[in-house]
Amino acid sequence: MIYQTTVDHQTYRFEDLKTLLAKASPARSGDELAGLSAGSAEERMAAKIALADVPLKRFLEEALIPYEQDDVTRLIMDGHDNLAFTPISHLTVGDFRNWLLLDSTDSTVLSAVSSGITPEMAAAVSKLMRNQDLILVAKKCQVITRFRNTIGLPGHLSVRLQPNHPTDDLQGIAASMLDGLLYGAGDAVVGINPASDSLSTLTPLWEMMDELRQHFEIPMQTCVLTHVTTQIKAIEKGVPVDLVFQSIAGTQKTNESFGVTLSMLHEANEAARSLRRGTLGDNVMYFETGQGSALSASAHHGVDQQTCEARAYAVARAFKPLLTNTVVGFIGPEYLYDGKQIIRAGLEDHFCAKLLGVPMGCDVCYTNHAEADQDDMDTLMTLLGVAGLTYIMGIPGADDIMLNYQSTSFHDGLYLRSVLDLRRAPEFEAWLTRMSIAEPSGKLREISAGHQLLRALPHLPGAA
């Protein structure tokens, strides 16, 4: 189907829906690299104007990637909830934006329509929205999940403690982990990105984290972010696995490039749930995503990177994860060139995920070859904090010595709590009070050298 609009006697034609979406996207280097972006500023606006007139129903009729070729398309189409879609089924994309911004469209209304919204509808409306629209609507969406604590309550922000070490040194990881806990971080998850992928190296990491958690009765969950098949093997061997992690994307071919299929994710979800390790809930999956992964795998099918990313959230929501986050600036400047593009992408990703009912956090980050710095991260984390972000990363000094990029720190988490009055997961915050790490108000206390957590390190497994 042809989409078109006329601006001052100039008619712009867009040959199909995916072309229209790509040309309507705010400028970013990845779409330019793929040769998909608008040729001029006017063409971009013409595409937005044409997109505003497209009925939401059209997205159920015109698949961006053929149903027969792609299991993510099949997941989206087969899983669409027509009943939930009814209240918005008469709207165009332009009126969908108007409807989302109404005061009467509150958390309850948004939860009710969530399963009737496809990722393509979410991506489409985001392309018409300004940053403040993305913030305002995302803030109205509530997605609450549970494992050993409660994540995503309004007025709350969690932190993933990321204690990576370049050689997976047990003591080094434990040192960063203690540092984070003493800074009040870790209520989302303590999650290690390992350098190794061998089960014999990874098993002690799971065991060390679990021992520390049990010894101090910490209401939190842990994760080793290795390939899903390795985690399934670990579960089979009786290793204490709380959350199962996997990187996912919005096309079948991209997921295949990660060595992942939807059935593998089902298997992992079942395996982790069968352990019944969660005390408050059984959200056991943890996913990471990021714009540009489909193009990077030559698996984008001519679909723009933000729409591909939104499709990854359809994969995520099918598994009711505890946590999902975009790793927004990690991929490099050929996909998101500078601070402006990274900030826009972070807000889009958070909005689309929340609208679809995914518990969305963000690795607010950049690499040293991107035109960005810590000031840009301050801007993005503050905007996302206002938008009701589920969690950020907590990395010692924001410097990941294993993955060689900059993210957010334990201090950054404290900053957001301070300026936006955001609390930790309630069970975790109660633990911090019991341990004399924080006041009941959430403010950190002074930690003495004799604190019981500090006495733990020499007794860890593997300690010399």
Added chain:
Amino acid sequence: MSTANPTLVQSNPWDELRTHTSARIALGRVGSSLPTTELLRFGLAHAQARDAVHHPLDIDTLKTQLHSRGFRTLHVHSKAADRHQYLLRPDYGRVLDSASREQLMAEAPAPELAIVIADGLSSFAASSHAVPLLELLKERFDTDWSQTPVVIAEQARVALGDEIGELLKAQLVIVLIGERPGLTSPDSLGLYITYQPRRGRMDSERNCISNVRPEGLPYPLAVYKLDYLIKKALQLQITGVNLKDNSVLPLLQSTPTA
């Protein structure tokens, strides 16, 4: 860096944990925030990493150093005209510009190896570590070094070595390239080995030795591994996922850093 007024900063009594990791732990705080000293330390590290990405490779110095050690050098440029284009178009960094292609087509074939020293994402890595590494390799691996071309490549990605090696008819190309800098490692060098290089080789058809620098994988260890992989690759006529790095380093591991 200046010493902070101790009455303003809430220090952390777990400094000793720093012996276990180079992560930025026990930084202390002022209110909820980072003390000025730590803010400046981070800023300096980021500045050095940025400079590593954007500082042009000093070709003349590199050439002089290589010539004085008896290496034959060539100088090429990728299709990426400048750093801005290099960062936005990774595909351009993987092919030669037309002048460089013509130049290499007219060159004598490589006797066995072709070496590429590439700026990559850290010119500091290439200019600091490539020459000492090649000197050690020359001592360890026997080939016609006087005729082996050492190609200095600007605005280059790893795969540029495929076209260079193909045009020079090398059996094996070794690309020494600046890796994406981290805050604690602005000058990490990566070594990539590709058997029968030609355009279109996939990353799974190469072997890689990463994080080469005195504070990471020191020169003697890196060269030990490199020599092992070169010999295995020539013997088995393959590189990539099917060529495992089974080099054992029991003696060298206790060697102090170079």
